[in-house]
Amino acid sequence: QVQLVESGGGSVQAGGSLRLSCTFFGYAYSTYSMGWFRQAPGKEREGVAAIYTGAGGTYYADYGDSVKGRFTISQDNVKNTVYLHMDSLEPGDTAMYYCAACGGAWRWCRNLRSGDYRYWGQGTQVTVSS
Numbered sequence: 270q271v272q273l274v275e276s277g278g279g280s281v282q283a284g285g286s287l288r289l290s291c292t293f294f295g296y297a298y299s300t301y302s303m304g305w306f307r308q309a310p311g312k313e314r315e316g317v318a319a320i321y322t323g324a325g326g327t328y329y330a331d332y333g334d335s336v337k338g339r340f341t342i343s344q345d346n347v348k349n350t351v352y353l354h355m356d357s358l359e360p361g362d363t364a365m366y367y368c369a370a371c372g373g374a375w376r377w378c379r380n381l382r383s384g385d386y387r388y389w390g391q392g393t394q395v396t397v398s399s
Contacts, residue, residue, distance in 0.1 A: 278393030291368030316381020
């Protein structure tokens with residue numbers, strides 16, 4: 270069984286930065302692609318970023334259009350933790366942020382479709398004020 274635990278959310282003014290963390294509890298962390306999603310009240314869940322570290326340590330990352338150039342996803346395979354560093358935050362980034370694990374091939378997981386992600390954390394709230 271896999272458990273994902275997020276932390277690092279909070280309130281910040283527009284233009285500020287936050288870093289979210291998600292720790293994976295379970296087996297075979299390195300076989301999963303990890304993703305971040307967000308959902309604002311009244312809106313659909315949106316894929317934010319995904320990452321996978323392949324054999325030899327090469328990592329692959331992909332981002333939702335709305336966060337490209339502002340957010341960076343990374344992971345520490347020793348700590349079984351994935352991070353989302355968010356810069357230049359905007360009020361439109363206000364949402365509940367969820368960490369998720371995808372056990373399929375990277376070519377599917379990179380598309381950030383929530384249905385491809387099997388395990389989900391409880392979420393951490395990010396609020397950006399203007």
